[in-house]
Amino acid sequence: MRVLFAAHAEKTHFLGMVPLAWALQTAGHEVRVASQPELTQVINRAGLTAVPVGKDHRFAMVLKLNAMRDEAPEFEFGEDRAEVLTWEHLKWGYGEAVPWWWRVVNDTMIDDLVAFSRWWRPDLIVWESITFAGAIAATACGAAHARFNWSIDLFGRMRARYVRLRDEQPPHDREDVLAEWLAAKAGRFDEEMTTGHFTIDTVPPSLRGDPELGLDLGLRQVPVRYVPYNGPAAVPGWLREPAERPRVCLTLGTTAIERLDGYAVSVGELLDALGDLDVEVVATLPEEQQAKLGAVPGNARLVTFAPLNALAPTCAVVIDHGGPGTLFTTLSHGVPQLVLPNIFDEPFLAAYLEKNGAGLTLPTREASGERVREQVVRLLADPSFAKGARSLWEHDMLALPTPNEAVPELERLALTHRGNGR
Structure with a gap:
C-alpha cells in the first residue's frame, strides 16, 4: 500500500503524525510526506521521505504581524455558547478563517500535490486536520x-454546527466559503472533503467522549495512542544526573514566539516568584528571550531546548501552556501539570487535566507570579496530583491502540474507500 501524508509547514502539528508514519513504514508500506519546502528537513530528520510541493506559505508572517497590530480575527473555533453561535456569526467566522488562514497555508501546495498524487497513485492520503490540500489531492x-487530528476536534464540531445552521437558511442565504473554495480547487465538493473518509484521533477516550464537549459527531473514528516525539534531539549531561531538588519545568511552547508576538505571561515574573522555593526550575527559552530576562534567581536553569520526553520524567511538576504535544507528553510520564491556557484547545485540555485530578489550571489573564507560585506549592505538596496523572495515563491514554496496532484497520479502510475517480 502507498500512503501519502500531507501536512502544511507547521512543525508541531506534523510531529504528532510521525509515529503513525513510522508504523505504516515498518509494516512494509511505502510512505511519503508532502509539505511545503520549509518542512523538508524536519521530515527527513524523522527518517521519512519528503515530497516538497509548491512554495512556502507566509502564514507565520501574517499571524505575527496581526498579533503585533492586534488585528487577528476574533472567531474562536472553541466557542460553544449557543447565544453566540448564530448563523450570522458562523458565516462571518468562516468568511474570515478560510481566506485568512486555510487558503494561506494550503493554496501554495495544492497544484503540486495534486500532480504528485496523480503520478504516484497513493492508496491512502492522511492529511493534517486543516491541510485540505490532502482531501483535494485524494479527490483528484x-x-x-x-483526517489526522492532533487535538480535540474543535474544527469538526464547528463545521457540524455550521452545516446544520446553513441548511436551515433559505436557499439564497446558504453561503459556504469553505465548500466553494474546495469545489473550485477539486472540481466538485462533498462533505467528506472536510472530515476525511475517516478520522484518525489521538485524543484520550474520556476527553473525546465528554458529553459536555459535544464531540460525538457521528464520524468514523480510528483511535490511535499518542506517542511522544519531539524531533531529533540529544539528552544533555545535566539531564542524565539525578536532580538534587524537586525539578519544575517551565515550557510555554514554540508557537508564541514563532507565530505570535511573545508569551502571554511574563516569564521573568514567574521565575522570580519561584526563586525562593527549594526546587530547580528548568525554563526552556530561545536565546533571544533569555537575553530579555536579565538576572534570574539562582534556582533557575535556562536552556534553549531540552527534549520534553527526556525532561518530563525527571520533573515533579511541569508548568506549560496546554498545547496537546506538551500536555500529552508530560501526561505520558505521570507528571502533574500547572497549565496556563490561552487560546483554541488549551482551555479544554487544561480542564481535562484538572477534572481528573492530574493538575491545576490558571488562565493566562490570572497567571501572576504569586498565583503560579501558590499552585506549584500545592502540586508539590499533594501526592494525589501525581497519582491522578499516572491514573489518567494508565487508564485513559493507554486504552488506545498503538500506531502499530492501528495499521490493520487503516489497511482495511483504505481498501474500502479507495478507487473513486481512478
Whole structure:
C-alpha cells in the first residue's frame, strides 16, 4: 500500500503524525510526506521521505504581524455558547478563517500535490486536520483519505454546527466559503472533503467522549495512542544526573514566539516568584528571550531546548501552556501539570487535566507570579496530583491502540474507500 501524508509547514502539528508514519513504514508500506519546502528537513530528520510541493506559505508572517497590530480575527473555533453561535456569526467566522488562514497555508501546495498524487497513485492520503490540500489531492487521484487530528476536534464540531445552521437558511442565504473554495480547487465538493473518509484521533477516550464537549459527531473514528516525539534531539549531561531538588519545568511552547508576538505571561515574573522555593526550575527559552530576562534567581536553569520526553520524567511538576504535544507528553510520564491556557484547545485540555485530578489550571489573564507560585506549592505538596496523572495515563491514554496496532484497520479502510475517480 502507498500512503501519502500531507501536512502544511507547521512543525508541531506534523510531529504528532510521525509515529503513525513510522508504523505504516515498518509494516512494509511505502510512505511519503508532502509539505511545503520549509518542512523538508524536519521530515527527513524523522527518517521519512519528503515530497516538497509548491512554495512556502507566509502564514507565520501574517499571524505575527496581526498579533503585533492586534488585528487577528476574533472567531474562536472553541466557542460553544449557543447565544453566540448564530448563523450570522458562523458565516462571518468562516468568511474570515478560510481566506485568512486555510487558503494561506494550503493554496501554495495544492497544484503540486495534486500532480504528485496523480503520478504516484497513493492508496491512502492522511492529511493534517486543516491541510485540505490532502482531501483535494485524494479527490483528484481516487485515493482513500483520512483526517489526522492532533487535538480535540474543535474544527469538526464547528463545521457540524455550521452545516446544520446553513441548511436551515433559505436557499439564497446558504453561503459556504469553505465548500466553494474546495469545489473550485477539486472540481466538485462533498462533505467528506472536510472530515476525511475517516478520522484518525489521538485524543484520550474520556476527553473525546465528554458529553459536555459535544464531540460525538457521528464520524468514523480510528483511535490511535499518542506517542511522544519531539524531533531529533540529544539528552544533555545535566539531564542524565539525578536532580538534587524537586525539578519544575517551565515550557510555554514554540508557537508564541514563532507565530505570535511573545508569551502571554511574563516569564521573568514567574521565575522570580519561584526563586525562593527549594526546587530547580528548568525554563526552556530561545536565546533571544533569555537575553530579555536579565538576572534570574539562582534556582533557575535556562536552556534553549531540552527534549520534553527526556525532561518530563525527571520533573515533579511541569508548568506549560496546554498545547496537546506538551500536555500529552508530560501526561505520558505521570507528571502533574500547572497549565496556563490561552487560546483554541488549551482551555479544554487544561480542564481535562484538572477534572481528573492530574493538575491545576490558571488562565493566562490570572497567571501572576504569586498565583503560579501558590499552585506549584500545592502540586508539590499533594501526592494525589501525581497519582491522578499516572491514573489518567494508565487508564485513559493507554486504552488506545498503538500506531502499530492501528495499521490493520487503516489497511482495511483504505481498501474500502479507495478507487473513486481512478
